[in-house]
Amino acid sequence: MSVTEMFSHIQGFLSADQDIREEIRKVVQGLEQTAREILTLLQSVHQPSGFKEIPSKCAKARDLFCTVKTQIGDLKTKFPVEQYYRFHEHWRFVLQRLTFLAAFVVYLESENLVTREEVAQILGIEVVREKGFHLDIEDYLAGVLIMASELSRLAVNSVTAGDYNRPLRISNFINELDSGFRLLNLKNDPLRKRYDGLKYDVKKIEEVVYDLSIRGLAKESESSGDK
Amino acid sequence: MKKREGEGSSRKNGDAAREQDTGSCSSPVVAAFKVFQQELDTKHDKYERLVKISRDITIESKRTIFLLHRVANVPNTEEVLKEAELKLEGVRQKIGQVAEELRGEDIHQFHRAFTPGIQEYVEAVSFLHYIRHRSLISLEEINARLVYMRAEGGDPKASAEGPAPGAQVLTFHVTPSDYLLGVADLTGELMRMCISSVGNGDIDTPFQLSQFLRQIHDGFSYIGNTGPYEVSKKLHTLRQSLGKVEDACYALHVRGSEIPKHMLADVFCSRTALLDSDEGVA
Secondary structure, eight states, X not given: OOHHHHHHHHHHHHHHHHHHHHHHHHHHHHHHHHHHHHHXXXXXXXXXXXXXXXXXXXXXXXXXXXXXXXXXXXXXXXXXXXXXXXXXXXXXXXXXXXXXXXXXXXXXXXXXXXXXXXXXXXXXXXXXXXXXXXXXHHHHHHHXXXXXXXXXXXXXXHHHTTOOSHHHHHHHHHHHHHHHHHTOOOOSSXXXXXXXXXXXXXXXHHHHHHXXXXXXXXXXXXXXXXX | OHHHHHTOGGGHHHHHHHHHHHHOTTOHHHHHHHHHHHHHHHHHHHHHHHHHHHHHHHHHHHHHHHHHHGGGGOSOHHHHHHHHHHHHHXXXXXXXXXXXXXXXXXXXXXXXXXXXXXXXXXXXHHHHHHHHHSSOOOHHHHHHTOEEEESOOOOTTGGGTOSSSSOEEEEOOOOHHHHHHHHHHHHHHHXXXXXXXXXXXXOHHHHHHHHHHHHHHHHHHHHGGGSOHHHHHHHHHHHHHHHHHHHHHHHHHHHHHHSOHHHHHHHHXXXXXXXXXXXXXX
């Protein structure tokens, strides 16, 4: 095989690779759009009037997740399934956002931490790599961390809206999350950087809780906590 | 933690709450994170093991390349080439370990851990191939040698791929981009070889090398920016190497014409002849 032949052979491979990436990029753009729509929808929970509408907003978000499912279904057809990590970078970010959104919806509905299985189910993907297009564990954890900072905002805003109980519940939730993350031996990677931001969320919520308790605004729930 | 405590008693409340939570290990969140901990640790361990093997591969490949540079200075080339071949066989065993680690995994997930080693191996193996055959080794030829037979058939999943029961075939595929990057590094070695062969009085090799390098350069130009990001970086180095080789050829050509015809004939016959005449002319 001559040198020229060899290079054109490889060039063929590279341009095929580029084509796949182009296709993926198109679908991911659609996904990002839907993710933004869900985010905009959920942002209204920070409004004073939005607190009552949480259930209806969550239901609407669930509807939009159906669109996400079809889009991810489309994405799955764009590349060979066993090469997930070859193109991982393309959807990594949007998958983290979507995990965040799913986790946020689940939290608003039930005040529980979303499991990996639940996220996978909401997004219509798998949990383990062997089964197909899956949610990487680091992406799941990153998504959960994005939710933590959203919750610290929610704690602040719920005080403004006159809900003094929610911050305490959020505080408990975030503290539990923090102790969970403490168990992980993170390397010096992007997830680690994200995790380092969690302490600021914890701090912010604690400040809110402090403000509430020093003014006696959280009396009712505190007494229930002491029992 | 410390910093937060230093900021005042305001955090007491939160810290107490946290202690309560950490105390209850049975909480579903903590339980879930214990699973994540294991999963992440397994993944990181595998990654680190691959990095280690990759480093070994790099070191051995580099040694092979140094060994091959000695080819020009020793009388018995075949011996050196055999030794290099032996060293590369050892490297291939190491790549077998990588393949073993990657069994059933997505090779792209851990690609970054071992790509430096693989590139170095491609460089070494293509250098040896060039010295032997004066041509560029193909990706298929490289991959063809990275097939491993394992006697113990442990994994029932993998045994489906193996032809014979008990023995299983394990293959490692060098990705086209690793191949490209390895070849790009090869050009640096070829440049060094060209310069040292001029020093040794070998007139043929520089011209062959410059032609070969030009072909590779043309190939890379053809690929241009479509390749991986690192390729465009290495293209610059390749251009420099090519420039050096072309300059050397130019010098040889110009100075070569100054050598009298009958002596030039001697020059092509033996290397030692050139060394003498070179001294005479200069």
